[in-house]
């Protein structure tokens with residue numbers, strides 16, 4: 485399980501966009517996102533870097549660390 489903090493999500497539409505971005509990288513991924521904290525928990529076999537890339541490509545910032 486990968487946990488990342490995402491900045492720039494402001495509404496449910498953003499959450500959907502991020503989930504879609506993760507799914508496009510790994511269609512079997514299961515993603516839970518808390519909009520208030522910006523924390524995403526992603527069940528995936530892909531390396532963290534691939535998931536971060538997909539989220540950033542969708543226009544959101546991933547907080548390092």
Ligand SMILES: [Cu+2]
Nearest residue numbers: 494495497498
């Ligand atoms: Cu939004």
